[in-house]
Amino acid sequence: MKYLSIFGAFLVVVACSSESNYKVEELDEVLVCQSKTAESYHRENCSALKQCSHEVAVIKIDEAKTAGRKPCGRCY
Numbered sequence: 001m002k003y004l005s006i007f008g009a010f011l012v013v014v015a016c017s018s019e020s021n022y023k024v025e026e027l028d029e030v031l032v033c034q035s036k037t038a039e040s041y042h043r044e045n046c047s048a049l050k051q052c053s054h055e056v057a058v059i060k061i062d063e064a065k066t067a068g069r070k071p072c073g074r075c076y
């Protein structure tokens with residue numbers, strides 16, 4: 001039974017971390033879609049990110065600019 005409760009706790013941790021995946025916690029962080037054709041960076045909850053079929057990453061805005069990303073027309 002001990003094994004089961006450890007497994008349950010593990011599931012809770014996984015669920016929480018996947019939920020906070022798209023969370024921007026620092027003011028200088030932005031969200032990017034890791035598609036090769038994506039050219040923009042976004043604020044949290046941008047509708048354009050819902051169309052992203054790839055992973056969404058949280059990166060520093062400076063990194064986004066260095067990578068050639070531009071502010072999204074919808075959320076910026």
Ligand SMILES: [Zn+2]
Binds near residue numbers: 041042047048073076
């Ligand atoms: Zn956007």
